[in-house]
Amino acid sequence: MIESLLIANRGEIARRIIRTARRLGVRAIAVHSEADAAMPFVLEADEAVCVGPANPAQSYRNTDAILAAAKQTGAQAIHPGYGFLSENADFARTVEANGLVWVGPSADAISAMGDKINARNLMAAAGVPVAPGSQDPAASVEEAIGAAAAIGYPVMVKAAAGGGGMGMAVANDEAGLRTEFDKVRAFAERMFGDGSVLIERFFPRVRHVEVQILGLADGRVIALSERECSVQRRNQKLLEEAPSPAVGPELRQRFLAAAVQAGEAVKYRNAGTVECLLDPASGEFFFLEMNTRLQVEHPITELIHGIDLVEQQLRIASGEAPTFDVDELTTRGHAIELRVNAEDPKRFLPGPGKVATWVEPSGEGIRVDSGYGPDTTVTPFYDSLMAKLIVVGADRPEAIARARAAVAGFEIAGPKNNLPFFAELLENEEFLSGDYDTGIVARMR
Template sequence: MIESLLVANRGEIARRIIRTARRLGVRAIAVHSEADADLPFVAEADEAVCVGPANPAQSYRNTEAILAAARSTGAQAIHPGYGFLSENADFARTVEASGLIWVGPGADAISAMGDKINARNLMAAAGVPVAAGTTEPAADLTAAVAAAAEIGYPVMVKAAAGGGGMGMGVAADEAALRTEYDKVRAFAERMFGDGSVLLERYFPRVRHVEVQILGLADGRVLALGERECSVQRRNQKLVEESPSPTVSPELRSRLLAAAVRAGEAVDYRNAGTVECLLDPATGEFFFLEMNTRLQVEHPVTELVHGIDLVEEQLRVAAGLPPTFDPDALTSRGHAIELRINAEDPKRFLPGPGTIKTWVEPIGEGVRVDSGYVEGNTVTPFYDSLMAKLIVYGQDRTEALARARAAVAAFDLSGPKHNLPFFADLLENQEFLSGNYDTTIVSRLR
């Protein structure tokens, strides 16, 4: 097993990784910005290094500062968490070139999946279903208009280098396309340094279902069930559950087989996620993207499979076999995750501030992965995620009941927060039925 691990992240996910590292006897090293010096993950690490000011470009994305911290602390490996440098192929290569272990997939796999057009083409060649769309970037507006006419409106206009729901727009006709194309291209150049744009068929009513994969050290790729991620705002997830409440055994089999093919196509190692769009009217699903990292929503998979995905990541990175029998994968029960964000519960606009009260719910089947405690300040410099409230039950009915009780018991004041939204959602008949899609939030506001 790896002996010392630098966690190149912050908040909830840094704390989560440190918890597993310390359980395994791995020395955990935190890096932090000046703004995060008082957060729990810094105190809970065996060692901590300040890598710069609040601006992420000068701290959590500062590759030179992070590598210097690894050298000065004698770290053997680097875990990037999610966001920041987690899907930066150049950083992964630099880490390995420095003689350190990268806890994640190989840089080639990250590169292959980082370009959404290249990823679509690779998946199509591997026999993974893809929606109608462009096989090369729309070089200009004329090319985009021609491509949209062939695909058929409405179309999704996407940044080829984007991810996480960013850099996307919907065009119902040519006039809208002209506006969205320029908007997405400008955003992509500003955010990703790459203005390449792709077009895909847009489905107005669709479900977002993903499959957790784990590429083992021996080369095998496993599929660890699916997660339903259709409760979203601004194309970003708020709720995830596993298993999906409406995926049939036959559809599940097809989804998992396609996800394994996707991983095998890029010689995938470590944890990753194959995201798909599911048309509830036809039962067809289409590849959306592959996230070459640990997902925010990994706890629901952990609970229904009885494993620690961070531990499995560390074992793969160290060349060790998994803790479970790959030929006898089992799952049981139902898990739901709610993302507790510092944002107002109606418009979902950020509402940072100092936490005056923070009392987490407890009880059977309740887990809270948090990045903050009472007295901490949620700053405007980073993502608004404060904690993940995860519940587990023997079935969905029990999990929903525990979720309602846990939301009611979560005592939080100071920053704005979305707990009232979840209280409403957990009483909503459409959500309770399990038969919902990515437009459900728009009907709750």
């Protein structure tokens, strides 16, 4: 097993990784910006190194500073968490070129899945269902219009190098496509340094379902279970649950088989997620993208399977077998995760500030993975996620009941927060029915 681990991230995911490292006897090394010097993850690490100012480009995305910190502290391995450098193939290659262990998939797999058009074509060749769309980037708006005519409106205009729900827009007709194509291309060039644009069928009513995979040290790829991720704002997830209330046994087997095919197509290793769109009317699903890292919502999979995914990541990176029998994987209960963000609960606009009150709920079936606490400050430099409120119950109704109690018992004052939105959602008839789609938040507003 790896003996020392540098965590190239911050906030709740850094604390989450530290927790597992400590349980396994692995020395946990944090890197942090000047703005994060007093944050809980820094104080809880066995060692911490400042890697630059608040600006992420000068700290958490500063590969030279992070590698220097690894050398300074004698770290054996680097875990990138999610976001920042987690899906940066060049960084993964550089880590390994410096003699360190990369806790993640190969750089080749990251590269293959990082370009959405390339990923679509690879998946189609492997027999994974893909939505109707362009096989090559649309080089001009005229090419995009031609592709849309073949696909049929409405279409999704998507940054090929994007991620995290960013760089996407819907066009209902040619006029809309002309407008959105230029916007998405400009955004993609600015944010990702790549203006390539994909045109794809847009489904007005669709569910977002994903499958957790693990590429094991012995070369096998296994699929654990699916997660429902359809509660979204601006194409970004707010609540996830596992298993999906839309997926029955037959559909589940098709999902899991397709996810394994996807992983095998790129010789996947370590933890990853195959994201799909599900048409609830027909039961058809289509590959959306593969996230070559640990997902924010991994805890709900952990809770229904009774395993620690970060531990499995470290074991795979160390060349060891998983802690569970892959042929006897069991699922028990229902789990829900709510992303507690520093944003107002109506328009979901960021609302950073100093935390005056922070009281986390507790009780049976309640878990909180937080990045903040009393007297910490949510700054405008980073993502608005403050904590993940996770609950598990024997079934979906019990999980929802525990989520309601946990939301009511979570006290935050100072920064704005979206807990009132979750209180509303957990009473919403559409959500309670389980028959909802990615438009549910818009309909609530």
